[in-house]
Every structure is written in C-alpha cells, then in structure tokens.
Amino acid sequence: MITAIALAAGTVLAVSALLALVRVVRGPTIINRIVALDVMVSILISALGVEAAYNRHTTTVPIIVALALVGFVGSVSVARFVARDEDGTGDEAGAPTTLGVDT
Numbered sequence: 584m585i586t587a588i589a590l591a592a593g594t595v596l597a598v599s600a601l602l603a604l605v606r607v608v609r610g611p612t613i614i615n616r617i618v619a620l621d622v623m624v625s626i627l628i629s630a631l632g633v634e635a636a637y638n639r640h641t642t643t644v645p646i647i648v649a650l651a652l653v654g655f656v657g658s659v660s661v662a663r664f665v666a667r668d669e670d671g672t673g674d675e676a677g678a679p680t681t682l683g684v685d686t
Contacts, residue, residue, distance in 0.1 A: 596629055600623060604619075604623070621657070628651055
C-alpha cells in the first residue's frame with residue numbers, strides 16, 4: 584500500500600517536473616522561466632520529502648531546509664530586481680543608483 588502511494592506521488596512529481604521544464608524552455612519571458620525554476624526547486628523538495636517518508640529517515644531534512652532557503656532567497660532577489668527594473672530606477676541608462684539613500 585505504501586509503495587503504491589510513493590509510486591503515485593513520484594509519478595505526479597515527475598509529470599510536474601516535466602511540465603515545469605517545458606515552461607523553462609518555452610517561457611516567453613524571463614519571469615516565466617524563473618517561476619518555473621522556482622517550481623522545479625519546490626518539486627525537488629517534495630521529492631526529497633517523499634523519499635525521506637518512504638525510507639523512514641531524517642537525514643535529508645537539512646538538504647530540504649537548505650533548498651527551501653535557496654529557493655526563497657532566489658525568488659525574493661529576482662522579484663526585487665524585476666520590481667526595480669520596472670520602476671525605472673535601475674541603471675540601464677548609466678545613471679548612478681542611490682541604493683535606497685534619499686538625497
């Protein structure tokens with residue numbers, strides 16, 4: 584019974600990873616690709632969780648935590664970069680940035 588559940592979860596995760604990979608390759612914008620890569624990290628975290636539950640061990644918990652932290656920091660960094668770029672406060676024209684200091 585547990586093997587069937589683990590197999591079903593693995594199948595769902597594999598199909599999800601394949602669909603996210605398609606979005607990485609075909610994504611029309613860089614934001615779509617970044618979101619798809621974030622989904623891939625989440626799928627990897629889920630797969631490690633399923634593997635840890637199936638084998639009844641906790642040795643992969645630090646890896647899961649590290650991947651979750653990297654995924655979160657990466658998503659926040661990209662979101663801040665895109666928000667700054669859309670506001671026009673980036674230095675694409677060569678103008679110096681104030682780095683949050685009001686003058």
